[in-house]
Amino acid sequence: xxxxxxxxxxxxxxxxxxxxxxxxxxxxxxxxxxxxxxxxxxxxxxxxxxxxxxxxxxxxxxxxxxxxxxxxxxxxxxxxxxxxxxxxxxxxxxxxxxxxxxxxxxxxxxxxxxxxxxxxxxxxxxxxxxxxxxxxxxxxxxxxxxxxxxxxxxxxxxxxxxxxxxxxxxxxxxxxxxxxxxxxxxxxxxxxxxxxxxxxxxxxxxxxxxxxxxxxxxxxxxxxxxxxxxxxxxxxxxxxxxxxxxxxxxxxxxxxxxxxxxxxxxxxxxxxxxxxxxxxxxxxxxxxxxxxxxxxxxxxxxxxxxxxxxxxxxxxxxxxxxxxxxxxxxxxxxx
Ligand SMILES: *Cc1c(COP(=O)(O)O)cnc(C)c1O
Numbered sequence: 001x002x003x004x005x006x007x008x009x010x011x012x013x014x015x016x017x018x019x020x021x022x023x024x025x026x027x028x029x030x031x032x033x034x035x036x037x038x039x040x041x042x043x044x045x046x047x048x049x050x051x052x053x054x055x056x057x058x059x060x061x062x063x064x065x066x067x068x069x070x071x072x073x074x075x076x077x078x079x080x081x082x083x084x085x086x087x088x089x090x091x092x093x094x095x096x097x098x099x100x101x102x103x104x105x106x107x108x109x110x111x112x113x114x115x116x117x118x119x120x121x122x123x124x125x126x127x128x129x130x131x132x133x134x135x136x137x138x139x140x141x142x143x144x145x146x147x148x149x150x151x152x153x154x155x156x157x158x159x160x161x162x163x164x165x166x167x168x169x170x171x172x173x174x175x176x177x178x179x180x181x182x183x184x185x186x187x188x189x190x191x192x193x194x195x196x197x198x199x200x201x202x203x204x205x206x207x208x209x210x211x212x213x214x215x216x217x218x219x220x221x222x223x224x225x226x227x228x229x230x231x232x233x234x235x236x237x238x239x240x241x242x243x244x245x246x247x248x249x250x251x252x253x254x255x256x257x258x259x260x261x262x263x264x265x266x267x268x269x270x271x272x273x274x275x276x277x278x279x280x281x282x283x284x285x286x287x288x289x290x291x292x293x294x295x296x297x298x299x300x301x302x303x304x305x306x307x308x309x310x311x312x313x314x315x316x317x318x319x320x321x322x323x324x325x326x327x328x329x330x331x332x333x334x335x
Contacts, residue, residue, distance in 0.1 A: 003245045005171050005210045010244065011063035012168070015090055016046040016055040022180040022316070027283050032301050037314050039184075040286060041177065044293075044321040049116055050093075052321020053193075053200050054086040056169030057161040062090060064165050065155035072097040072147045074140055075157035078267060079104035079126060080291065080325045083160045083197075085113035088122035097152065098122040101139050103132035112324040162199025162232075164239030170203020171240075174211045177316070181213070186316075188214045190309040193318035194296035195219030196266075198232035200320060201255060206237050209251045215316075218303075219257045220296035223266035226257040233257075261299035267291050273298050274332050289322035290329050296320075 020042045029038045046055050065073060073091050077084040077100070084100045091098035100122050102114075110118050117124055127139065144154045160166070181189070191208070195201040201219035208215050219229055233255035241249035263270045269290040277294045280286045288294035300317055309315050326333075 057166035060168040070155035076101040088120035160197025162197040171207035174207030188312040189314040194292035202233040202236040220299035221259040229257040
């Protein structure tokens, strides 16, 4: 039998402004829809500085950390990580210490997400990409020991809070989407989101199955290839199943990933993506970011043109936030 997510006991804090609105993009539909209605689920409105997809996951992750008696959060990501910024601010809101293990270069003047990390009082250690990639588990262990010696108890949050616990964020978003679909008369849709650490895609994929949504969920990769996301999504879902229903999830889960829109690499976008950021801000008042949402939106527009979504009348783009990542790339907008 399909487990009913509404009756599984998963501790949760109320941190995000939910439900987020589902809005029609009328001019985008006209320009690119080829007869389909294009919608945006405004998860960028889940908070002002906490906004985006990560706070949905952190509601569950941080409830769990608290239940375990932890007073310190250690997590990791790129220097401009939205996940790290949301963790830093949510930690401050809960009176918890936050330590960020960041990958990239020190910035003379902190900008975007890093500026907010500092404001939130997070402790920050920045490592070169090489050192970070080779030593991440050791870096977690190092900082854990550091705080333990001060009598603190640490909870480790994986990249993007994407694991069996964080998955709840987007399982729960599917309950919202079910309501949205009813209200708007959406009968069959394609859902498109950016995928990076895989938790949003995994949560939507599993949530759509659990809530019996008439959709196909597409993750547009911003790094790594489709094979990687097949494995990651399945492994997050398996973790969730182990934790919350004794590993007995009966559903066949088939993740769908589009991996041809990564462009020059993680955090780097081409001129067409920057042009689309300008276009969408002026056309619909929707601000996309060059690391995640603009690449995914670009992918959606290309796939619409190629007929990928022709078998449904509606396409729903999940706006996962990320606006602060736009500011450090302001120079590339001069196109
Ligand atoms: C992290 C992030 C994503 C990707 O979500 P994952 O769950 O890590 O795959 C998409 N958009 C934005 C703005 C993000 O910060």
